[in-house]
Structure formats: structure tokens, C-alpha cells
Amino acid sequence: MATTPPLSDRTLNRTLLERQLLLEHARTGVADAVGHLLGIQSQTPASPYPGLWTRLPGFDFAELGELLTGRQLVRLVLMRSTVHLVTAADALLLRHWLGPMLERTFRGSQWAAGAAPAERKAVVGYACGLLREQPRTPAQLRTAFADRFPEADPASLVNALRSWVPLAQLPPRGVWGAGGQPVYGLLEDWLGAPLSAPDPQDLVRRYLAAFGPASPADMQKWSGMTGLKAVFAGMDLLAYQAADGRTLYDLPGAHLADPDLPVAARFVADFDNLVLSHADRTRIVPEAFRTRVMTVNGIVRGSILVDGFVAGTWRFDRAKGAAAVAVTPFVPLPAADRDALTRDGLRLLAAADPGVAHEVTFTEG
Numbered sequence: 001m002a003t004t005p006p007l008s009d010r011t012l013n014r015t016l017l018e019r020q021l022l023l024e025h026a027r028t029g030v031a032d033a034v035g036h037l038l039g040i041q042s043q044t045p046a047s048p049y050p051g052l053w054t055r056l057p058g059f060d061f062a063e064l065g066e067l068l069t070g071r072q073l074v075r076l077v078l079m080r081s082t083v084h085l086v087t088a089a090d091a092l093l094l095r096h097w098l099g100p101m102l103e104r105t106f107r108g109s110q111w112a113a114g115a116a117p118a119e120r121k122a123v124v125g126y127a128c129g130l131l132r133e134q135p136r137t138p139a140q141l142r143t144a145f146a147d148r149f150p151e152a153d154p155a156s157l158v159n160a161l162r163s164w165v166p167l168a169q170l171p172p173r174g175v176w177g178a179g180g181q182p183v184y185g186l187l188e189d190w191l192g193a194p195l196s197a198p199d200p201q202d203l204v205r206r207y208l209a210a211f212g213p214a215s216p217a218d219m220q221k222w223s224g225m226t227g228l229k230a231v232f233a234g235m236d237l238l239a240y241q242a243a244d245g246r247t248l249y250d251l252p253g254a255h256l257a258d259p260d261l262p263v264a265a266r267f268v269a270d271f272d273n274l275v276l277s278h279a280d281r282t283r284i285v286p287e288a289f290r291t292r293v294m295t296v297n298g299i300v301r302g303s304i305l306v307d308g309f310v311a312g313t314w315r316f317d318r319a320k321g322a323a324a325v326a327v328t329p330f331v332p333l334p335a336a337d338r339d340a341l342t343r344d345g346l347r348l349l350a351a352a353d354p355g356v357a358h359e360v361t362f363t364e365g
Contacts, residue, residue, distance in 0.1 A: 038094075038210055092195050293310055338362065
């Protein structure tokens, strides 16, 4: 184990930013970026758009919509029982791997008791028959369940179905500018391919390539899966020591970024896995700011990076004929960072809301 010197938070920060395609704008395609990142959280359908825009130069919001409608990318419930945007191939791999976690999470949820009176096999068979006829909204499924299983709570059955059956959320939901309720279809029918079992060691390698150096506990926080310590133990990995004594693992030959590398101020999307995928998030989110970014009711606000670390939040503000990026710094901003955020905010607005007036505002936190 390499223990001298321990990896500093700044080394972990710069390395994470590099692997998350945030040190420099990445020269890669949209689908390749989504694959490298092992998906982008899409709990709100719009989140992947600024998430990819901040990583990829010239990102076209329309292209992501085309990849969704073309079934090259897909939105479904995956890591941490939250909706993610992933490649079609990863949807089939990850949904298979995460199935036990999704079922375990549902059993511990508020919906389990309401679904219990209905027999699972009957619910799955009935729902799959409905969805093979045509995609359905949650409201349509609730109506059908209420008629077929009157002893159970129909809303609970819809939530159970998301864990029991691989479902895709179909476009136009997830397409920039399109609204409407989720529409569910059977994942394997939508993609025209069956689920396939991944090699857990390959998933560890891909996680480390996007989030490492990291521990089994970090990967568990990202995925919700347990039993990862044994997978790590069976692999040929580098072992480092963090400043607090934790053991972190990495891929042989993987690059560690220079901790003194200057980092321009950047926007990070709401619900971005950058801030959600480690048990100890201080490599990116100072503990003093954690609850200001991640609220008790599960909201993860869009954030700004200053010197590579979260140092404020941002949001879109829209009114008739105008759109703004509203920035709330938690610390005084150096003039260069304020100017960088202003420039990037205006570029983001030009990509997201063309044809209206644009403004970047700064308010006290």
C-alpha cells in the first residue's frame, strides 16, 4: 500500500474533476461521455443537459433529445433507486446488476405495505401485458391496478412495479423543452434486447475510472449495492491512504492529477453524480456547505465550483421573454471567478434558452 504521502483532499479533488471530464472540456461524443460517467442522474428530466453542457464543448441540447428518441440513450430507475440517463447497453447491464438493490429498497419503503395485499406474480404479469399493448402513464396504471387489485393501494403498486420490472421512461419526457408525465414502457421491448449480467469487477473498474480513487463504501454510496468489499478484494488494484487514514483503491497505471493545478470556476448541474457518489464527499463538497447543496427532502441543488470545490449554488430563472442564471455564492468570489461564471452563464443560457434576453445575477447566500 502506498502510504507516503497520503492523498490530500486537493489531489482527490483534481483527480475526480479530471475523471468527471471537468478539468478541461472533453473532446468526446455525448453517448461516449454518458457511458464513461456510468450515467447521469436524471431525477429531474432537465438535469443531464447542463450536466453535459458543462463537460462537452459545443454541446447541443437537441442532440441529447435525438439520442433519447433514437433509443441510444434511455432514462430509467437505477443507482440509489433514482432515475438515471444511461446508454442503451448500460441500461441492460446496470438494471440486471441493480435488481436486488431495487427490490430491497422497495421493501423498506413507505409503499411496501400498500402493495402487500396484491400477489406479486399477478401484478407483474398483468402490468407487463398492459405495457406490451402500449406504454402507460402512472395515472393509467393506477386506474388499471385499482380495478384489478382493489385490495391494494394502486399508487403503491406503481412504485412496486418500478422495482419489480425493468421499465424505461419514454420520450418525449427527458427531451429538452418537452413536458408531460412519465410514460413507462418495458425496457427490453423499448431497446429490443434482453437484460445481461455484467462482470462486477468490470463495473468496479469503470466506477474507478470515473470516480476514483475510491473505496467499496464510496461505490456503495454511488450505486446502493452491498457486498462490494469482496469484489474489490478479488482485484489487482492500487491501494492508497487518504489523509484521514481511509484506504482508497485505484486502477493500475491510473493518473493522479496535480493538486496545485488551477481550476476555473464551473457550473455543476443539479443532482449531478459528481457530488453524490462518495461516502466522504469532502473531496468536492466542503462539509460546511453540504446541507446548503443537499437538502433534507432530497433536493440536490445546482452548484458552482470555485478552486475545484463546491462554493455556491445556481438555478435557472425564467420569465416571459427572458432567462437568467441566478448564482448564490457561499464565499466572496474573486473577480476572475465571477467573470468566468458570468461568461459561462451567458453561454449556458444561449444553449438552453436561445431567442430571449439573458442575464447572470449574483445574490448573497
